[in-house]
Amino acid sequence: MLTIEDLFVKVGGREILKGINLQISDGENFILFGPNGSGKTSLLMTLMGFDGYEIVKGRIYYNDQDITHMPAYDRARLGIGMSFQRPPTIHGLKTRDMVKLCAGGREVDVDEMAKEVNFTELLDRDINAGFSGGEIKRSELLQLMAQDPGLVLFDEPESGVDLENMNLIGKVIRGILDGPLEPRNGISMKELKSRHQTSGLIITHTGYILDYINADRGQVLYEGKLCCTARPRDILDHISKYGYKECVRCLN
Numbered sequence: 001m002l003t004i005e006d007l008f009v010k011v012g013g014r015e016i017l018k019g020i021n022l023q024i025s026d027g028e029n030f031i032l033f034g035p036n037g038s039g040k041t042s043l044l045m046t047l048m049g050f051d052g053y054e055i056v057k058g059r060i061y062y063n064d065q066d067i068t069h070m071p072a073y074d075r076a077r078l079g080i081g082m083s084f085q086r087p088p089t090i091h092g093l094k095t096r097d098m099v100k101l102c103a104g105g106r107e108v109d110v111d112e113m114a115k116e117v118n119f120t121e122l123l124d125r126d127i128n129a130g131f132s133g134g135e136i137k138r139s140e141l142l143q144l145m146a147q148d149p150g151l152v153l154f155d156e157p158e159s160g161v162d163l164e165n166m167n168l169i170g171k172v173i174r175g176i177l178d179g180p181l182e183p184r185n186g187i188s189m190k191e192l193k194s195r196h197q198t199s200g201l202i203i204t205h206t207g208y209i210l211d212y213i214n215a216d217r218g219q220v221l222y223e224g225k226l227c228c229t230a231r232p233r234d235i236l237d238h239i240s241k242y243g244y245k246e247c248v249r250c251l252n
């Protein structure tokens with residue numbers, strides 16, 4: 001699904017990612033931890049192909065295709081989607097129209113999807129214009145539901161979300177990553193799951209999202225390098241007890 005080989009990236013002239021190696025399989029959810037400024041968002045932005053993230057060494061493959069220098073819109077067409085920590089406001093473009101664009105020509109029922117994320121009242125407002133933190137997250141999820149990507153990059157899906165909304169957002173994210181939660185149209189859960197192979201790369205500080213999704217593997221990004229491979233819950237427990245200082249030992 002996703003393979004990153006020896007990736008070095010400069011941002012604003014400074015080396016931020018220093019030799020990243022990572023593989024995420026079909027249907028796997030991988031959790032990324034790390035202190036502020038360690039390069040987590042830069043990694044996701046690089047994977048999405050945004051300008052300003054200069055790959056100085058290394059390769060990125062998606063489904064065996066080399067996408068290292070592919071433009072962002074082509075990566076989106078291939079099936080990579082992203083939910084941003086701070087997405088921009090876009091004046092003059094209604095969220096409803098953006099959701100249709102995300103569907104890339106497929107027929108989608110925007111109103112029906114909006115109901116699932118409690119977004120009906122906001123559909124005809126410009127994207128993110130005056131939206132609250134929780135509304136921005138729900139807007140992002142709605143766009144992802146329409147895109148139906150094969151790989152989703154989530155940058156801190158819990159940030160700015162109250163506990164009640166976290167429940168809604170957590171369940172929607174689980175639906176995007178793990179497929180429908182109950183049998184549909186006479187198709188068994190096992191069959192639905194085997195058809196749904198969406199993978200996730202998810203940044204979290206709090207770990208709230210772990211209550212909602214299946215995630216067996218995680219790592220810490222520390223000063224631009226990956227370390228400490230373990231079960232995400234174990235990493236979280238360790239960080240809350242000892243902070244990130246132990247990661248320095250793992251790196252040496």
Ligand SMILES: Nc1ncnc2c1ncn2[C@@H]1O[C@H](COP(=O)(O)OP(=O)(O)OP(=O)(O)O)[C@@H](O)[C@H]1O
Nearest residue numbers: 011012016034035036037038039040041042043052
């Ligand atoms: N456009 C830019 N120009 C210069 N430096 C940048 C730019 N974007 C990011 N950086 C720097 O790169 C480093 C890594 O930033 P990044 O946002 O990737 O960290 P992060 O791990 O996601 O942090 P956080 O947990 O606070 O979100 C930071 O020192 C940041 O200031």
